[in-house]
Amino acid sequence: MGIGTKRQFPTVKITDVAAAARVAPMTVSRVLNTPDRVSPDTAARVRDAIDALGYVPNLIAGGLSSRRSRMIAAIVPTIASSMFHEPVQSFTDAMGRAGYHVMLALSGYGRGDEATLIRAMLARQPDGLLLTGARRSPDARRLLATARVPVVEIWDTAEQPTDMLVGFDHEEVGAKVAAFFVARGHTRFAFLGAHDVRAMARRSGFERGIAAHGGTLVPTAMLSAPSTILESRQAFRAMAPKLAGRTALFATSDLVAFGVITEARLLGFSVPDQLAVCGFGDFELSRGATPAFTTVHVDGTAMGLLAAKHLVARLAGRTGGGAHRALVPFHIIERETT
Amino acid sequence: MGIGTKRQFPTVKITDVAAAARVAPMTVSRVLNTPDRVSPDTAARVRDAIDALGYVPNLIAGGLSSRRSRMIAAIVPTIASSMFHEPVQSFTDAMGRAGYHVMLALSGYGRGDEATLIRAMLARQPDGLLLTGARRSPDARRLLATARVPVVEIWDTAEQPTDMLVGFDHEEVGAKVAAFFVARGHTRFAFLGAHDVRAMARRSGFERGIAAHGGTLVPTAMLSAPSTILESRQAFRAMAPKLAGRTALFATSDLVAFGVITEARLLGFSVPDQLAVCGFGDFELSRGATPAFTTVHVDGTAMGLLAAKHLVARLAGRTGGGAHRALVPFHIIERETT
DNA sequence: TTGTAGGCGTTATCAG
DNA sequence: CTGATAACGCCTACAA
Numbered sequence: 204m205g206i207g208t209k210r211q212f213p214t215v216k217i218t219d220v221a222a223a224a225r226v227a228p229m230t231v232s233r234v235l236n237t238p239d240r241v242s243p244d245t246a247a248r249v250r251d252a253i254d255a256l257g258y259v260p261n262l263i264a265g266g267l268s269s270r271r272s273r274m275i276a277a278i279v280p281t282i283a284s285s286m287f288h289e290p291v292q293s294f295t296d297a298m299g300r301a302g303y304h305v306m307l308a309l310s311g312y313g314r315g316d317e318a319t320l321i322r323a324m325l326a327r328q329p330d331g332l333l334l335t336g337a338r339r340s341p342d343a344r345r346l347l348a349t350a351r352v353p354v355v356e357i358w359d360t361a362e363q364p365t366d367m368l369v370g371f372d373h374e375e376v377g378a379k380v381a382a383f384f385v386a387r388g389h390t391r392f393a394f395l396g397a398h399d400v401r402a403m404a405r406r407s408g409f410e411r412g413i414a415a416h417g418g419t420l421v422p423t424a425m426l427s428a429p430s431t432i433l434e435s436r437q438a439f440r441a442m443a444p445k446l447a448g449r450t451a452l453f454a455t456s457d458l459v460a461f462g463v464i465t466e467a468r469l470l471g472f473s474v475p476d477q478l479a480v481c482g483f484g485d486f487e488l489s490r491g492a493t494p495a496f497t498t499v500h501v502d503g504t505a506m507g508l509l510a511a512k513h514l515v516a517r518l519a520g521r522t523g524g525g526a527h528r529a530l531v532p533f534h535i536i537e538r539e540t541t
Numbered sequence: 542m543g544i545g546t547k548r549q550f551p552t553v554k555i556t557d558v559a560a561a562a563r564v565a566p567m568t569v570s571r572v573l574n575t576p577d578r579v580s581p582d583t584a585a586r587v588r589d590a591i592d593a594l595g596y597v598p599n600l601i602a603g604g605l606s607s608r609r610s611r612m613i614a615a616i617v618p619t620i621a622s623s624m625f626h627e628p629v630q631s632f633t634d635a636m637g638r639a640g641y642h643v644m645l646a647l648s649g650y651g652r653g654d655e656a657t658l659i660r661a662m663l664a665r666q667p668d669g670l671l672l673t674g675a676r677r678s679p680d681a682r683r684l685l686a687t688a689r690v691p692v693v694e695i696w697d698t699a700e701q702p703t704d705m706l707v708g709f710d711h712e713e714v715g716a717k718v719a720a721f722f723v724a725r726g727h728t729r730f731a732f733l734g735a736h737d738v739r740a741m742a743r744r745s746g747f748e749r750g751i752a753a754h755g756g757t758l759v760p761t762a763m764l765s766a767p768s769t770i771l772e773s774r775q776a777f778r779a780m781a782p783k784l785a786g787r788t789a790l791f792a793t794s795d796l797v798a799f800g801v802i803t804e805a806r807l808l809g810f811s812v813p814d815q816l817a818v819c820g821f822g823d824f825e826l827s828r829g830a831t832p833a834f835t836t837v838h839v840d841g842t843a844m845g846l847l848a849a850k851h852l853v854a855r856l857a858g859r860t861g862g863g864a865h866r867a868l869v870p871f872h873i874i875e876r877e878t879t
Numbered sequence: 880t881t882g883t884a885g886g887c888g889t890t891a892t893c894a895g
Numbered sequence: 896c897t898g899a900t901a902a903c904g905c906c907t908a909c910a911a
Contacts (some may be wrong), residue, residue, distance in 0.1 A: 432829025491770025602888030
């Protein structure tokens with residue numbers, strides 16, 4: 204036993220409860236896991252013993268024995284940006300209702316490879332995995348394949364998801380925003396965003412949409428990912444001289460949009476007349492700022508809920524082994540900047 | 542074995558690796574946990590076998606056997622607000638360096654009692670606990686006492702922490718902001734904040750500081766606890782008529798401060814001349830918005846790091862059982878709104 | 880409805 | 896430096 208872990212008072216375990224309630228350990232286990240298979244008064248006696256002793260079941264031991272950890276590992280780049288907060292929250296809540304704990308791990312953007320993190324999580328024997336994005340490294344794919352653990356990918360889409368997927372098409376978002384701008388008569392466009400796979404997908408969709416209508420795209424620098432307001436302001440300041448005439452800008456996130464709008468007004472641009480701006484994420488800021496700005500809303504709550512639903516179904520054996528792919532709605536919320 | 546968990550291909554386990562490397566399982570375990578106690582070539586052979594078989598150790602089994610999960614449970618109200626993001630991130634990183642995984646759980650503000658969540662986490666046998674705040678219910682205290690697990694509380698202070706504590710004094714923050722305003726000649730004050738223990742502590746410190754100087758406090762309504770920009774704008778709009786003369790307002794968070802500033806300018810208040818505002822949290826928004834606003838910066842990174850340091854020391858048995866209490870610095874960052 | 884036997888995959892401990 | 900043995904605390908499977 205390691206130093207510092209010496210438990211002077213032994214932990215209360217299932218056998219202690221069993222002894223106190225004068226039943227077999229297995230009966231205590233049943234009271235906890237399948238109460239309907241125990242007679243009411245036995246159950247009551249056991250529960251009294253549990254309370255009296257302050258028994259907390261050891262899920263580690265239970266997990267080893269049953270080969271089910273009742274735990275789901277979720278890997279998300281960050282929750283700082285509020286981008287992933289909704290899906291994570293609703294996923295956690297929904298899984299909780301189904302009797303699963305969610306262990307949240309933050310991968311950061313790019314630091315350390317994902318496969319290492321996945322391996323670390325797999326070592327804890329999760330019953331399922333929630334991953335962000337749909338592009339896995341070969342290492343990660345191999346790891347997941349041999350682990351044979353149900354996986355849900357969210358927040359992106361792919362023809363061939365690893366297993367299940369609940370996301371949306373970022374290219375389509377870009378295209379939709381382009382169409383939105385085009386429909387309002389814009390002919391000059393700009394994109395400001397981070398160098399991130401999904402942001403790039405939105406960008407390329409945006410560019411496609413523009414090209415289809417013969418619009419002009421003002422070239423812009425990439426931001427580092429996670430984008431900050433200040434960085435966005437700087438970036439806009441740098442590109443401002445290149446903006447000859449009325450321009451429609453699609454920002455990679457609402458933080459970027461806010462930075463752009465802030466700086467643009469400081470520089471004397473009138474928003475939306477000279478510069479129309481659409482953000483992404485529908486953060487509270489997009490509603491709370493003045494002017495409130497147009498943005499793309501993705502139903503993150505639905506995403507988390509659906510992901511949980513698919514995962515729970517799989518865990519309950521209610522679905523086959525086939526791949527499941529669901530897309531979640533998004534739409535443009537028009538406000539005062541377009 | 543439950544439906545859906547039938548592993549068609551058996552998992553690779555330590556005995557498989559041992560067989561492949563022609564050593565005893567125990568030797569494989571040593572290669573993984575105490576490499577220096579294994580001869581280099583044996584270790585190499587074992588590592589080859591591990592790679593060849595794609596062995597991922599089962600930490601659940603290991604934890605059961607060693608009684609050490611190498612996992613820390615962290616319970617935080619939310620990470621949506623970016624308030625707790627820094628400490629959580631730095632804590633996670635630091636614990637990771639020490640060989641621990643951090644399992645993050647979100648308690649939400651008030652929904653469900655904390656004791657239930659703590660019990661759920663304890664069932665997974667964490668080697669330590671990170672808790673937010675320093676006020677525990679009797680249930681929670683009892684649970685923690687019987688579990689005999691090292692606990693670090695962060696983000697608040699108390700005379701009698703449960704175990705270890707790394708935080709700061711919210712009352713002192715309030716008092717300091719009051720002194721800051723008083724030093725600038727303010728005589729009329731307001732506080733706008735959420736109905737949350739720590740926000741209330743900041744408020745009472747603020748009120749004490751004002752009272753000591755005979756200032757006037759404009760009465761204000763409480764916000765609901767996670768405060769939003771829009772709600773803050775509404776609240777300010779409601780209190781604005783009561784603001785007779787130059788007023789100094791302390792907001793419970795930078796989001797609230799931003800809402801106040803936004804609405805105040807819309808209503809024609811000049812900031813900071815008629816209305817001085819100080820936020821709390823030093824969110825990116827406080828730097829990125831115009832005007833950039835004065836706020837209280839708390840060194841969240843230091844907090845997470847220190848918390849990890851204390852916990853690791855305790856886990857390594859390098860400290861006694863005495864209570865540890867550390868305070869982390871905070872300071873006012875003066876910008877354009879005061 | 881309740882109980883018994885055995886094992887889940889790993890590591891502590893002691894022996895060589 | 897390496898190995899054999901016996902837990903760790905619980906649950907599956909089967910029996911009563």
